[in-house]
Amino acid sequence: MGTKNQHPLISYLFILPAFVLVFVLLLIPMFQNIYYSFFEWDGISPPVFNGLKNYAAFFSDSNFITSFINTLIWVACTLVLPVFGGLLIAVFIRGMRLEKFFKSIFFIPLTISFVSTGAIWAYMFSRDLGVLNNVASLLTGLKVRVSWLTHVPLNTFSMIIAWTWQQLGTNMVMFLMGLVSIPRDPVEACIIDGASKWQTFVHVTFPMLKPITTVVITMAMVNSFKVFDIIYVITRGGPYNSSETLAVTMFRETFTMFRMGYGASISVILSVIIIIISVFYLRTSMRKDLLYY
Numbered sequence: 001m002g003t004k005n006q007h008p009l010i011s012y013l014f015i016l017p018a019f020v021l022v023f024v025l026l027l028i029p030m031f032q033n034i035y036y037s038f039f040e041w042d043g044i045s046p047p048v049f050n051g052l053k054n055y056a057a058f059f060s061d062s063n064f065i066t067s068f069i070n071t072l073i074w075v076a077c078t079l080v081l082p083v084f085g086g087l088l089i090a091v092f093i094r095g096m097r098l099e100k101f102f103k104s105i106f107f108i109p110l111t112i113s114f115v116s117t118g119a120i121w122a123y124m125f126s127r128d129l130g131v132l133n134n135v136a137s138l139l140t141g142l143k144v145r146v147s148w149l150t151h152v153p154l155n156t157f158s159m160i161i162a163w164t165w166q167q168l169g170t171n172m173v174m175f176l177m178g179l180v181s182i183p184r185d186p187v188e189a190c191i192i193d194g195a196s197k198w199q200t201f202v203h204v205t206f207p208m209l210k211p212i213t214t215v216v217i218t219m220a221m222v223n224s225f226k227v228f229d230i231i232y233v234i235t236r237g238g239p240y241n242s243s244e245t246l247a248v249t250m251f252r253e254t255f256t257m258f259r260m261g262y263g264a265s266i267s268v269i270l271s272v273i274i275i276i277i278s279v280f281y282l283r284t285s286m287r288k289d290l291l292y293y
Contacts, residue, residue: 030271037264047261054265063241064266067249070156071225074245077157078224081164083216086171087209091201093172094179103176107169114166118233121162125149125234149235152242159234159243163227171216178212179205222277225270246270 037054041047058064093102109117124131125148136144148158182205190200206213228247231237237244237252244252246266254263 033264034268036261037268039261041260042258043260044258050261054262055269057262058265058269063244063249066241067237067244067246070243071245073153073156074160074163074224074227075221077160078163078167078220079217081160082167082171083220085164086168086216087175087213089168089172090175090179091205094176103172106172109166110169112166114229115233117162117166118230121159121165121230122149122234124162125158149243150239152239155235155239155243159231162230162234163224166230167220167223171220174212174216175209178209181212182208218277218280222274225274225277 036047038049038051039047040050040053089102089106093099096102112120123129127133127145127147127150130148132148133144133146136146147154149155186204186208187200190204195203225245226247227245228251231243231245231248232251235243237248241249241252247270250263250266250270252263253259253266257263
């Protein structure tokens with residue numbers, strides 16, 4: 001009896017280190033951040049309570065509005081380019097003779113860190129020494145000097161290209177997993193009935209990819225809301241904060257402008273958006289009626 005009564009206590013001791021780490025490194029900073037979002041604070045002098053003024057300032061802050069619009073552009077383009085592109089690549093390379101080779105080619109960018117990816121594409125987009133301008137000059141015979149990173153909104157779309165280059169591999173692999181899990185009987189029956197490859201994909205294959213498509217889209221949206229590294233390395237959010245997203249604005253307001261309270265309020269808003277999307281993702285991905293066996 002004594003041994004049985006000790007088992008629950010021992011199990012709690014095993015999870016205690018993980019709980020302490022989560023509590024100290026995640027929960028306490030999270031609640032401190034929410035607390036300071038109601039204060040005006042520069043990180044040095046005592047914080048001054050200002051209620052909801054930090055949140056009300058969003059509506060009059062042109063930089064916040066610009067970064068929010070840029071974040072929505074990132075989310076929209078992420079759904080079109082990396083997700084749709086990953087689906088197309090997965091469909092076309094599946095079953096090819098060099099399938100493993102193409103999977104490796106598209107997956108390699110994912111092994112590169114976001115900072116390194118930003119440095120690579122900053123060089124690619126350079127006005128005078130960039131690869132894109134020099135290649136265009138060779139092909140056209142003209143001196144091409146496009147300012148990819150200083151013109152609005154070209155700078156945002158240029159960085160989305162870099163983001164797409166890195167994220168295609170993840171979506172491709174996930175869609176390939178979904179394609180492998182699809183039973184062959186419905187596909188073969190559709191082909192026997194005389195349907196073309198396009199009709200088979202639209203009416204049979206794609207609907208059966210709904211579970212993995214939901215996961216891919218939700219993860220892509222969450223990641224695009226949090227994007228920071230590539231933007232900060234390539235443009236620092238410039239010029240004149242024109243390419244900032246909410247994550248970059250939060251960093252600038254907190255650690256450059258030392259408006260800790262305002263930066264904390266931006267992070268709270270961003271966290272609420274991400275939590276809502278994450279909850280939707282978890283609830284959707286765990287629904288048994290969306291799983292095929």
